[in-house]
Amino acid sequence: MKKILFYIPLIFSLIFMSCEKDNYDAPSARLYGKLVYQGEAIHVEAHEVTFQLWEPGWQLSNSIQVDVNQDGEYSAMLFPSTYKLIIPSHQGPFRNITNTETQSDTIIVNLGGNKEMDIEVEPYYMIRNAQFSQSGGTVSASFGLEQIITDEDAKSIERVNLYINTTQFVDVQSKINSAEVAGGDIADLSSVTMSVTVPETRIDQSYVYARVGVKMAGVEDMIFTAVQKIDL
Amino acid sequence: MKKFILIALIILAVMPGCNDEEFLDREPTSLLLDEQLWQDESLVFSLVSDLYWRINDYQSVKSWWEYTNFDEAFASNAGDYWRHRDLWDYGYDWWRLWDYGYMRELNLFIQKCEAADETVITSKARFLAEGRFIRATLYFEMVKRMGGVPLILEPLTYDFSGDPSYLQYPRAKEHEVYDFILSELDDIKADLPNDVNVKSRATQGLVLAMKSRVALYAASIAKYGANTPEVTLPDGEVGISSSMANAYYQTAFDAAEELIGTGPYSLYNKKENLSENFARLFQDKSNNPEVIFAKDYVQSMNNEESNPWTLVNQPWGEAEDLEGGRLNPSLNLAQLFEKVDNTYEPFQTNAEDGDWIYYDDPMDIFKDRDARLAGTIMLPGSTFKGKPVDIWAGFMLADGSVISSDKFGDTGSLPGKDVDEQVVGKDGPIDGLEWGAQTGFYVRKFMDEATGSGQRGVKSDVWWVRYRLAEVYLNAAEAAFELGHPDVAATYMNTVRTRAGLTIPLDQSDISFDRIVNERKVELAFEGHELWDMKRWRLAHQVWNGEAVDLSTNIGVADEIQTRVFGLWPYKYYDENGSENNYKYVFKVVKPSNVIASHRFRMGNYYSSISDGVINSNPLIVRNPNHN
Structure with a gap:
């Protein structure tokens, strides 16, 4: 009897593990790179410099915050999509460079799979x-x-x-x-x-x-x- | 057959006359309708008291842990060690308040009260003034956390037209919100009683006290905000022009002077022992001449209506229930209390040759200090509820090693002795053991001396003092100083200091910004002022700058770094070869091992972030500085 009681939850969890409804794919595309000035990495304080990724098209917008490491590198696991990358104006010991594509500090990121992208900024x-x-x-x-x-x-x-x-x-x-x-x-x-x-x-x-x-x-x-x- | 038809006809004829209103259309018995409520003065009174009850506090007697986020205290509670261990940077969403639900209820109350029949609701004018007071208080709570917020002065209702844009209000400028609060306070003053015994409802005294505080905040943001130009928004939602500072300081000064000069209040001075007097000031609810506005509690099982401060902070060694000791004031705070000759001095632990200083009584190291020290902080060797507070960390042996235990009040053996004896205080401190005095101190302010106040089923009826006269004195002093009248400032400061036993008056050359900052810190510790004061002086990012430093010896300097809390542990001295100093007390400055992080207040913390949800539903809202 005790054995059966033990197996029931196990069986249930096995059945529900394969339930498709609540199993979404994990984010699969990795966006990574570093903050650079003319190819040189910008070193900053760990987790103090952050930037935002916005995915347009949703009814409500919330940003994904990405932290920059000490050596200027960053990395984020995301769903493949098109993102707008914004470095908030007060972030980092640098100012943003106007993006030629958007004519603003917004950078469009087309993410199909893993992508390495260095972000050019202008330090003081x-x-x-x-x-x-x-x-x-x-x-x-x-x-x-x-x-x-x-x-x-x-x-x-x-x-x-x-x-x-x-x-x-x-x-x-x-x-x-x-x-x-x-x-x-x-x-x-x-x-x-x-x-x-x-x-x-x-x-x-x-x-x-x-x-x-x-x-x-x-x-x-x-x-x-x-x-x-x-x-x- | 004819008979049946006749009966049927009669029944049909009777039924329409069935009184629907009584039979089917019954009034609810479990709730009161609007029109019923506004027909009964006592019901309106309960409505107002609910609105009072919901006034926001950040730090209060209900939230001891919020005092431990900065430099005033250590959290001696395992679940709160993270505040010292892992709290490196304050989140941008800390202190966020955007409560337009409460605001709508206040606006509804004001609207309905205006329409109420004065012959039925005889104190209509007073109720209306109270509604406007609570609304002004909520705007004050919001503006000091968020900067300028939308000024919405009527209840908004959606018309389901599909276009909600008429409900979207932009943020007002920061100074507009302050101006609104000040003008509301002026408007309602005449409708309120001027009664020193009304403590939990708005009075004329409260209006003046609040006015001096509000104007002082606006003034210092205008003046000291010039030091942080990055903390402003171009359209003034955050930041006040420095040209407005003097006018606000003048408003603050005038309001404070009016209350001090003509109000029915006076400083609390009922006990001969000045420390006891200062502690009693917060407990004494009968004829207390100093308290202006308080949130009142009763002794009860009910958590909502009783005050848990004494229960959670009582000395563990003599606790009345199975908890206590949580809030441990820091040495950083304790050493701010001056000596009676008006000088600052760290507590003396070692002689010049490096040897310990031996004290016969642990209280001796705290001798000749500002009486508020013992009135604010429970010191080792003092008593609470007539029982000794037993704080000592162990035996300090001649070779510098320590004999202690990891259990409160435990016994152990001393070298050269056959019989075991107590080797650590019943209140600790034992490093890392919660509910003991891990900084060597417990809190005294707001602690209730009544029996039973430390029991879960009873708790305390001590009120939470939101406004009292001493703060108004300090508001007047600060405003006078900033307006270039240090002599006036000295007079007001001296009144407050005399009550604390600092009888040598300061003269005008002694008054400096640093002095004023320090006076507020020691007088108003654990009353929920520190964060707002540090913000308005734009000192927060300098004092909590993230740099890990040792305990400051530069006492009384406003921008001294205080990112970590320290403690002062008493030990009993013991030399097995015999010494005249055996069993005397020596003291050591310690950093509790859970204090690891050094707190950093960033520019983006001066005004809390507005949530994405608010901005999604109202695109007119601009983000606070450093959040976008």
Whole structure:
């Protein structure tokens, strides 16, 4: 008797598993790529920069939010369709480039299957030639800052930070130490050096991750260099 | 046969005279119709009280957990640890309020009340004023969360024509909503009583208190909004021109001064012990001269009509039921309370040579502080309901190691001793063990000292104070300061501070923006002000900026980073070789292990996002800044 009681739910679940009514296909098309400026990836803070995908044609519209990773890459599993891609104007350390097809910041995405698409944007600044080094428990970075947008949208640099952390996620919220220099204190944008000490009390491993971030005045998101692993 | 026809005819003749109205057309016995309601004053009164009851609060005695999202407190409850562990960024939909259902009911009430017969409903004018007051309150709740919202002042009805576009209203400018609230308050004032004993209904005093708060909010958004130009919309739905700041500050000041000068209210001063006096201020419901407006509760099984604050926050060691201890005020908050000589100072845990400072009594470290400290926060070594609050984390041995336990009030053995003894307080703190004082503190404000208030079947009848006179003093002080009269500001601040035992007056050179911010934080902690204050001063994105920092030692600085909460744990000292300091108390600053995330308030949090559903049904609505 007990055995039968045990099998009944099992049989039911087997029957209903194949019920077609409530089984939709999973989204099958993968849209992926990265944010780039002239082919170079824009590095940002993890999950802080997002963009929206809108699928026109439905009665009610809700956007699909896509997060951008630290290294500027994104990826979303979607149903094949035509989407409108919009990067909201306040997102990211960059401004949008007018799309030639729509004459606005909207990008039309025709998604039939998997598709790789890099999104070209125009950052306010780029961090060039970042070099990291380490000696005696101090991490140093040298880099140049190139101002890309110089027209009326130009932004001044509020501050530059060198962050270090024990994991690959390195930003203002995830750090064990940071060095900071105010934008006004930078004499030569083309050659900046900073250093930060590794706090021994907060680390029990032989390496740290480091990267440099730039905060622009009036722009919420920072632009970063690639994360660099540094052996101590 | 003829007889039958005759009978049939008679029956037919009688039936039409059957009284339909009594027989079939009965009035419902389970609900009241509109026309019945407006014939009876006491029914209208219950309608108004329902509308009062539904006034929105974000943080209140009903929602202790909302106090733990920022820097005032730690949530000592396993289900709420995420607020410290996983809450990195506040969602854009936090604090969203778009309640046009309630608004429609208020508009319906106002419309029907206007049409009511004054000879039947004798207090028609007062009811009408109350309806308009509650509507103004709802607009205030919405504007401080969402910015400018559609100003809808009559009940809207759909005509089923297939075209709903006449029901679609665009958002009003942010300052228009503030102006509307202020003008409503002016309009209704004369119709309300001026009675200090009316606490849960609108009064003239309440109108003035609310006016000073509303105008102060508008003024500071105008002034400090200039620091965050990204938090504005081009058509003014969000953002107020800085040129309007002074006029709003003046309105705020005038309203506050009128209430302080001519109102029947005074600061609560019934107890000699100033800390006790401050705690009693929130519990004393008989002839309380300070409270202006409160949501009242009774002791009851019923969760809706009783106040659970004491039940959920009572000291666990002496709890009257099987729960307690949830809200633990942070050290970040505790150290904001000044010393009686008007200086800021972190609590002294270590001597200059690095050795502990040994205190005979755990209360000694809190000596000579603002009386509001012990009135707001339950300190280790204090008492509640006549019973000691037993907060100490264990024995600190001479070599720096700790003997404790993972059970509240547990016993253990000390080195060199044969007999076991208690090694940790009955209230903890034990790191990660819920309902203990994990920051070393419990909350005192709004805690009910009545027996039974900590029982699930009884709970507390302490009211939720929404407006009280001390806030009005601080509103006046802030407005005066911003208008360039620091001397006036000092006078008003000193009145409030004297009641708290800070008897050395501040003079006008002491008054600064930082002082005003700090005064509001300590006076109004756990009264639901912090978020709105930090928003209107545009300090939120600086104070909660996501950066993981240690406990600030720069006390009293308004824009100091406070992204994580800290605690202060007492230990008993023990040296097995014998020491004069044995069993004295030492203190240690700790970060509870569940505090991992550092909170970040982004620009897009200044005004909550409007849901896609609202925008789908009304394309005239523009999104808030940083949401599109």
